[in-house]
Amino acid sequence: MRLLAFETSTEACSVALYLDGEIRERFAVAPRRHAELALPWAEQLLAEAGIGKTQLDVVAVGRGPGAFTGVRLGVALAQGIALALDLPVTPVSTLQALAAGAPVVASPQRILAAIDARMGEIYAACYQREANVWQVLAAERVLPPDRLELPGGTDWYAVGTGLGAVAGALASRMPERFVFRDPAALPRAAAVAALGAGAFARGEAVAPEHVEPAYLRNHVALTLREQQALRAARNSGGNG
Numbered sequence: 001m002r003l004l005a006f007e008t009s010t011e012a013c014s015v016a017l018y019l020d021g022e023i024r025e026r027f028a029v030a031p032r033r034h035a036e037l038a039l040p041w042a043e044q045l046l047a048e049a050g051i052g053k054t055q056l057d058v059v060a061v062g063r064g065p066g067a068f069t070g071v072r073l074g075v076a077l078a079q080g081i082a083l084a085l086d087l088p089v090t091p092v093s094t095l096q097a098l099a100a101g102a103p104v105v106a107s108p109q110r111i112l113a114a115i116d117a118r119m120g121e122i123y124a125a126c127y128q129r130e131a132n133v134w135q136v137l138a139a140e141r142v143l144p145p146d147r148l149e150l151p152g153g154t155d156w157y158a159v160g161t162g163l164g165a166v167a168g169a170l171a172s173r174m175p176e177r178f179v180f181r182d183p184a185a186l187p188r189a190a191a192v193a194a195l196g197a198g199a200f201a202r203g204e205a206v207a208p209e210h211v212e213p214a215y216l217r218n219h220v221a222l223t224l225r226e227q228q229a230l231r232a233a234r235n236s237g238g239n240g
Contacts, residue, residue, distance in 0.1 A: 001018065001019075001020060001057050001058070001197055001200065001201070002017075002018070002019055002020075002051060002055055002056050002057050002058075003017070003018040003056065003057060003058050003059070003060055003090075003193055003196055003197050003200065004016075004017055004018075004042055004045075004046070004053075004056055004059050004060070004081070005017075005018065005059070005060040005061065005062075005092075005189045005190075005192040005193035005196055006038055006042075006059075006060070006061045006062065006074045006077050006078055006189060006192070007061070007062035007074065007094065007097060007187050007188060007189040007191075007192045008034040008038060008062070008070040008071075008073050008074035008077075009062050009063075009064050009065070009066025009067060009070045009071045009074060009094040009115075009187060010066050010067060010070060010094070010115060010161070010186050010187060011029055011030070011031045011067075011186070012027065012028070012029050012030070012186040012187065012188070013027070013028055013029075013030045013033060013034040013037050013038060013041075014026060014027040014028070014041075014188050014189035014190070015037075015038055015041040015042050015045060015189050016045070016188070016189035016190045016192065016193040017042075017045040017046065017049055017051070017193070018060075018193040018194070018196070018197050019049060019051070023190050023193050023194065024045055024048070024049065025045075025188065025189055025190040025193075026041035026044065026045065026189075027188055027189070027190075029186070034069075034070055034073050034074075035073055038073070038074075038077055039077065042081075053081070053085055054085060056085060056087060057087070057200070058082075058087055058088050058089065058090055058196070058200045058205055059078045059081055059082045059087055059088075059089050059090075059208075060078070060089065060090045060091075060092055060192050060193055060195070060196025060197070060199075060200075061074050061075055061077070061078035061089060061090075061091055061092065061192065061196075061211065062074055062092055062093075062094040062097050062187055062189070062192045063075055063091035063092065063093065063094065063211060063212065063213050063214050064093075064094050064213050064214035064215060064216070065094060065095065065115065065117070065123040065140060065142065065214045065215060065216045066094050066115060066123065066187075068215060068217075071094075071213050071214070071215060072213065075091075075211055075213045078208065078211065079208040079209070079211055082208035083208050083209070087208070088200070088205035088206060088207060088208070089205060089206055089207070089208045089211050090195075090196035090197075090199040090200050090204060090205045090206075091206065091211050091212070092191075092192045092195045092196050092199070093125070093140060093214065094115070094123075094187045094192075094214070095113040095114075095115065095123060095124070095125040095140050095160075095187075096113070096125070096127060096134065096191075096195060097187040097188065097191040097192045097195060098113040098115065098159055098160050098185060098186070098187040098191075099111040099112075099113040099125070099127045099129070099159065100129075100191035100194065100195060101159060101185055101187070101188060101191055102129075102157045102159050102180070102182070102185075103157070103180065104129075105180075106155075107129070107130050107131060108128050108129065108130035109128065109129045109130070109157060110126065110127070110128050110129075110137065110151075110153060110155060110156050110157065111126070111127045111128075111129060111156070111157045111158075111159065112124065112125075112126050112150065112156050112157070112158040112159070112160075112178075113125055113126075113127065113159055113160050113162075114145075114148075114158065114159075114160040114161070114162025114163055114165075114170060115160050115161055115162050115187075116160075116161040116162050116164070116165040117142050117162070117165070117216075117217075120144055120166055121142050121143060121144055121145075121165075122142070122143065122144075122145050122148070122162035122165050122166075122170065123140060123141070123142050123162065123216060124138075124140070124141060124142075124143070124148055124162055125138060125139060125140035125141070126138035126150065126151060132198065137151050138150075138151065140214065140216065141216065142216040142217060144166070144169075145162065145165055145166050145169040145170035145173070146166075146169055146170075146173060148170060148173075150174065150177055153177070154176055154177050154179070155179050156177050156178050156179065156180075157178070157179065157180040157181075158170075158171070158178045158180065158181045158182070159181075159182045159185040160182075160183070160185050160186075161183060161184070161185075161186070163181055163182075163183035164183040168183075171183065
């Protein structure tokens with residue numbers, strides 16, 4: 001399987017190439033540079049692997065929740081490339097991709113993924129990971145950190161910038177519930193690629209026009225820069 005993945009939902013920008021289980025990635029914390037970096041990185045990864053775009057099987061994308069602009073851009077890039085190449089897309093929850101970055105030290109393992117949503121709120125979801133099987137324990141939502149309730153247990157792994165949001169309200173509310181915390185963790189395209197590959201193997205890919213961004217808040221139209229990025233993705237999709 002040959003899969004190209006994008007994750008641009010936070011201040012981090014990353015692109016990954018999945019080649020039959022091997023993952024290559026470009027990653028940087030680069031606020032406001034996602035549109036500038038994502039497509040060139042994709043081209044570089046493909047060139048280094050000796051793969052043409054027409055040899056891809058599927059495109060994966062972190063479909064949010066996250067920053068409005070970043071979510072829109074990532075989905076637009078994935079849709080543009082997939083439409084140009086007549087490929088399916090596997091949308092991946094950005095929160096699940098974030099959770100997938102937690103260190104694997106137990107099975108089953110319960111993980112809280114939380115992203116700072118600004119305006120006094122966080123995006124959050126709870127998962128249980130057992131081997132490569134994921135169970136959603138609490139669906140993704142946006143809420144103030146002091147309203148988040150965890151399912152039972154004191155063995156939670158917590159990752160993401162939501163732990164430090166609102167003066168660390170979430171982490172300080174229930175410190176006894178967490179055996180591990182990483183408030184600096186950010187979602188990565190490598191995790192989107194791995195999760196997207198699994199979804200594709202299970203037959204869960206969709207047509208690009210059916211990809212639904214997860215904003216969890218009302219959103220606005222594409223900016224001019226995002227429209228230009230979408231056009232660039234569509235134009236480059238057929239070359240290679």
